[in-house]
Amino acid sequence: MIIAVDGPTASGKGTVAKNLADHYGLKRLDTGSLYRAVGLAVLDAGGEPGDACAAVRAAEELDLNAIDENRIRSSAAGLAASKVAVIPDVREVLRRAQIAFAADPVGAVLDGRDIGTVICPNADVKLFVTASLAERTRRRLAELHGRGEQISFDELQAQIAERDERDMTRKDSPLYQAADAHLLDTTSLSIKAAAQAAYAIVDAALAARKS
Template sequence: MNFAIAIDGPAAAGKGTIGRAMAAHFGFPHMDTGLLYRAVGRRVLSGMPALEAARALTPEDLQADGLRTAEVGQAASQVAALPQVRAALLDFQRAFAQRAGGAILDGRDIGTVICPDAAVKLFVTASDDVRAQRRHAELTAKGADLTLEAVLADLQARDARDMQRADAPLKPAEDAMVLDTSRLSIDEAVEKAIALATARMAAREFSPIRPN
């Protein structure tokens, strides 16, 4: 039985951390779909047209160095607003979601577009200030020289692009469970997300196959 878990939300809300932890807990494969757009954005920065970059994407591209930089993040947000790019990556994501046994995907349009029939849908969010503090700490730990104000402005600009784009805008699915992590530790957020997913699984009489 296929059992997809869709996790959506804005940048630095915690969806990637939660997705990886849930994948380890349930024994599901996990895809950070934001890496798809970062990989495309990285190629665009090197001079490749966006649509060509999307069509040529391979799983190996998701392991490339430098995908988490602020510059690549900006490029990713810009290419993600292009309907042709999103369409080119649609099958890539849906094939992953259909893996036998279950799969977890996190992104911005998983529950609304990629997996509208996902058994579990979470929308992970947090306040702008909290998200900016998290992203600033992450980037400065990697050596980036950025002010907190610059990171906040970048996040807000990205949110605006993601929410206002005509194709697959960032928004909670109608049946998504909203998880605000502003006041939660990582462990608390993961625990709450697992509890929500477990309850939904029980309601649907699904028991995941855990790894040995």
């Protein structure tokens, strides 16, 4: 079983995907972490994330098993990710890695921005997770402050809005809800409630496929 989970920054898609993977006993790939890792690698090398050559090189050298989950969660890594993500050749390199991950017959949960539309268009179940801009900003702000990173609500909200715009308007694999994806708005949901809602969507979708 392949479950595709898409959505914008801080919508809760990663948490929903993790809960789904645990609940159904599937492996999971946070595809957004790949772009964050590539962007961070370019920054670490003293480059500019918008430099296609540097970004492609970093994507080709990326080790999926050596991603520093702590460092890639910084606001700088997030902005760098949105810049490398608009580079077609970077997307192609990472697309191949994602498709290979999803090809495992055991099944998987993948979350990102183009899973249900590009990476796994034939996924058994697709979810599009979203939340209001203000709520997404609040969540990410709490995360960054918890890491000791100082940034104002207004500045962060502007960054997230900028990333939304870049993700939704890029020519290659833009962010949008697949026609057959189930919408899950987590704005007013707790983590547990969002997970329960996701389970219900998946169970109903699987039941419909069997009927």
